[in-house]
Amino acid sequence: MNDRQSIIITGSDLAQEACDLLQGYQLIYAGRQPDEAHLIALCQQHNPLAIIVRYGKITARIMDAAPALRVIAKHGSGIDVIDQHAAAQRDIQVLAAVGANAAAVAEHTWALILACAKSVVTLDGRMRAGYWDKAQHKSIELEGRTLGLIGLGAIGSRVAKAGAAFGMQVIAYDPWAKQLPEGCEAVELEALLRRADVVSLHCPLTEQNRAMINSATLAQFKPGAMLINTARGGLIEEEALANALQDGTLRCAALDSFAQEPLTAPHRWQQLDNVILSPHIGGVSDTSYVKMGCGAARNVLSVLQPGRIAATLP
Template identity: 90%
Template sequence: MSHKPSIIITGSDLAQEAVDLLSDYQLVYAGRQPSEADLIALCQQHNPHAIIVRYGKISASIMDAAPALRVIAKHGSGIDVIDQAAAAQREIRVLAATGANAAAVAEHTWALILACAKSVVTLDARMREGHWDKAQHKSIELEGRTLGLIGLGAIGSRVAKAGVAFGMQVIAYDPWAKQLPDGCEAVELTALFNRADVVSLHCPLTEQNRAMINRDTLAQFKPGAMLINTARGGLIEEEALANALQDGTLGCAALDSFTQEPLTAPHRWQSLSNVILSPHIGGVSDTSYVKMGSTAARNVLSVLRAGAVEESTSA
């Protein structure tokens, strides 16, 4: 039985670099898809000082099962899976690994944009079926087209720079952005929907922007536009998007995040040929896996060590 204070990881693994940083703690792995009941049971058993969140959600009930809990660190940037109000009430710090996966998500965004524009998935499937579509197929050329970005943080800014390099007109909506990348124009949201050939989401999910892409806003898109989401599934009203794809309002969509994860099967997305799907892996690369784990570990230590200093000072 370990006498080290414990940290729960809501996953089955952590980068070795992060494990090394946390050598003074007992690491308890909750598995790939821990339920609320699983996490409550582990908290009651181990009374962790910290939780590193890879998968699942952290509710007030989970926090209450861990009286020693001082910090919840996200293995990534999306802290909407943590009940932040409940954490604040219990004086539990919530920290994100901001920017640790920015390069990976930006690259995946461009993989999805290009896959849509160049019909990569469709043409591959046709080739495997024995077809040779050179005579009738025309892909979409991005140079001169308009890229609309919602959110200009670490990820959105990288996507913007690549858009400029592709020769696109880049417009963005982000009322909190302190500065814009070179070649990027700030616009209001309605103007972005009206003008963009490609709309890409790069904002956190909040109660204010939940379902911001819905039937009414989709009606403002340019006919045949593309929608890319490597941010959060809750930003999109999925039924409205599916209808827009089916009736031709949108030309194509590519989704890496979903309202409910993992995606259940059968699902309507599987019947639509003009949507590309990936299992929320935009931020998971060989390099970002290490960066996210190490940053989450350092975030945990910053809180726990500060607390230890305070306790020794007051003793």
């Protein structure tokens, strides 16, 4: 096999089912958290036809190091880590495995909502320290309260349905949503922030919505609200959120993604006891790992071997 038949994976592994789909290509693994210099070197060495993006960013310089590159496939749905303008200029297709991790992210969103509302982490810590807080603790009951969703794609729609099942009033802001889940009310962003007891982010990161949660929008939140982010860290101005958590504007927050990843330590988040943190793993489950890998592999084949795609569909 020659280097023009190579595919680079920006990670250390890929689901076996996805590898089987890509049989016949040389798969080159870049390792965990590959930086630009390492990816450029790999591209210069192997001149791949495709890149499957698990970790890191794909820049114009990386693309220029791979003249044969025809497709960049995201192992998931967030293509903001790929320079899409540069790819378009070079006639390189950028494709996402849309919906492959929707169930996993929606479930993690609800794990974080419930952890916040029921003080799961705090109570566990208190119990381990020898305290029994039954007499003074009161958790937040979600039934009858308002869930505000920013973004109603495959993930947001699943979160909405679960919110309705909990007996919550569900409102959503998404100017591009073609239809709303049953029982979900469409509202403008300002109205959502004023009304929601729980605000959950489910939109892709763009230059238009970068830092949409900032000091000005946080001031519009309902007092004591909770903020959940299982989307992209760049949606939030982190210093402003930290201040809102510290001064009590928000009851708590739960974050699964950050402006800078991996999170550096020490970090201000570690000093706040009303924020729950997870390392951007909302979309990673036993099932979604396979779905994302296979989705990315099929997207690669749709460009490199379009006639072969039909045979790979379930």
